[in-house]
Amino acid sequence: MSDTRVAELRKELDTLARENRFADMVPKARQLVETYEYMCCGRGESPEYVQALDQLGALYRNLGRYEDALETYKKVEEEAASCFGPADPSFATVLDNIAGLYWMTGRYEEAEQYCRRALEIYTRTVGPQHVLAVTVLNTLGIIRRQQGRFDEALDYFNRALERLAGSEHRNEIATTYANMASVNLQQGQLEAARDNTDKALRIYNEVAGPDSMLAVGALQNLAAIHLRLGETEQAVDEFEKVYAKAVTMFGPDGSNTRVVAKNLAYARSLLEEA
Template sequence: MRYLLHPGRFLARLGAFILVRAAQCALSRGEYPRAERLFGLALRLAERVLGPTDVVVGAVLNDLGIVHKYQGRFDEAERVYRRAHAIFLAARGEVSLELAALYHNRGGLEHARGRDGRGEPFARRGLEIREQALGPAHPTVAADAAALAAILDGQGKRDEAEELFRRALTVFERIYGGEHYEVAVTLNNLGALCQAKGETEEAERLYRRALAIKEKRLGGSHPEVATTLNNLAVLCRSQARHAEAQRLYHRAMVIFHGALGPSHPSTQACGENYEALTGRAQ
């Protein structure tokens, strides 16, 4: 076996794996600085022992890009994604699950930047590769479908977006049950789509279900909770329910500020929404 001949490489892969798992746990809790530190340690270990072009290095770079995206450090995310892309392309060729995961994330980055047109080709390619490899009923494929749906919704392509959201939601609920994180994220995004279509009653139902799941699974101070609070506040404001909207905005602002800092795009966007409401109320 290879690791018996190369114990240093085996131990490096094991060490990187342990660090990455710890980092992923921190990421899921919204502890972005801790996740960044742990991914950084894994990256340095893998680069030193395995070499800068090893696929493990590419995988860690891909994860690090996710952290940078959540932190609002979009240029840094793009740099590490581009480096990971070159590694995967050289090691695996044009079609691989590693490259599909990267396409998913690069689409998500462009969506976060508000550049959905640029993100759509990445998202479509990632979905295509993983659907061919894993089948349409696989939860990772459902995540790809949901990611593409969000990008399409951002471009006003709502019919295709809704079809993909509901397809993803069916898979998530069947495999994970009704209270999984992926279910909550999809409910939130589907709620935003319904709100854009003027289906406000359905949108509120989806938002409140998403919020309940997120609070239960992630705790009340996670930035994902704040995202749904902000969306629900936007809906309440559109219905002239200003007092309720103000409470929701304020709670979202406290979470965003504590978890992401005052300069993060989500904090600033929520703050602008809150100021617009309170200025109007006055």
């Protein structure tokens, strides 16, 4: 019976993920974790249990529920170390995910510590050129960006692009362009920011699809750049598209949706004043 319930929940989660209904995924993800715990497959014995926990932690993190994410990821780290061992690439991936949570909450030293641990494992196991190791370079670049160390951030992103050149990992290439654009924007280099965001958005639209979280995030960034360039009408149009997608993804009261709504209201006010 429990195996049947696991299959049902996984199918429901896959459907919700395809529809980008991330807020609606949370209760199903919790039920999946609880089902594995009921089956006694947890406690370091089941990769599927660790994966379910990791998915729940990522949902909390991406929805801005950072306390819930932190509590979940503490459990993920413990279970992953027991399940995979502390020198396995799967454990390193968990460490990199936790690093993402820490930089989002401003805990940069802890984020970097987790990144360094992940990078060391990846370098020893899959090699420094592997896309997993490149992902950590991007995370380290984000940390430097958040610390205001922009030259170091761009260095990490350029190193990531060099290692990805000619590879099939187009989503990671797009993410690197998006990360570079975020530094350009903070440096006031609006044209460079627009060019890099355009590159990222084109790849996301082709590979992940225009309704993916990646593409929607890039469109949100592009709207913000157009607003700063004084291209207000175009920015309003883009913010409206992002808002409609955010409602589906995060719910009308989600923290991400509220941010988009605020940006849209501000852009509309500028358009009305023009």
